[in-house]
Amino acid sequence: MALSGIVGMSQTMQDFVQLVRTFSRDYPELNRIVSGEESSDRQIAWAVFDAVSDFNGTPPFTNLFLDDLLQRHQHHLLLRMTIESLIESVGQLQTRNHINYSNGGINVGVNDKTPLLMNWLQYFKAITEQKKMRVKVALNIESILGPSNVGVHSELWAVNATYAAY
Structure with missing residues (x-):
């Protein structure tokens, strides 16, 4: 694998x-x-990295790594955010290499997949932004509750807690 040499x-x-x-079915035979x-392994x-950076850079800011997101069962979100980054990269390449050719009344556009890529990009952005916001809200609530998920007690707990024992 091409990634094995990267420190x-x-x-x-x-x-x-x-x-x-x-997921993207990016194999030579297909x-x-x-x-x-x-897309090479390095590009993926x-x-x-770009998807994790986007996730961490979206308020409320976090400092999670790939392993953290996967341990929190965010495979679906991270996978689609990664595909979104790949589509943006491939779309830029396609746009940069697009040419129109006209000869004798015949017009040909070479490598004109940009509109199709933009449709996919809009689809993935809609999905990932909604999911990302839900995860961010959940992480924010989790940070308020603390590691034991007990939360912060109100003043009513101080007044009424003694009655719970009787």
Whole structure:
């Protein structure tokens, strides 16, 4: 695997990169137009880092790593955020390499997948932004409750707590 030589590349990251590749079905035998894989393992790893950075940089700010998000069962969100980053990257490449050619009344657009990519990007952004906000709210509530999930007692607890024992 191309990621094995990168310092600090965890097995979790390598496994997640393969999960992203499987979800996007980016395999040479399935790519009819693109020769080989459209996104390398390094590009997918970059998109994972970008997705985690986006998650952490969205208020309320967090400092979670890939392992933290996966332990909190956020595979679905992180996978789609990673795909979103890949689509943005591929879309920029497609736009940069787009040319129109006209000869003898025949017009041809080469590599004009940008509108299709934009549709997918809008779809993934809508899903991920909603999910990200729900997770952020849940994390914010969890931070208020504390590690034991007891929360902060109101003044009524101080007045009425002694009656609970009788």
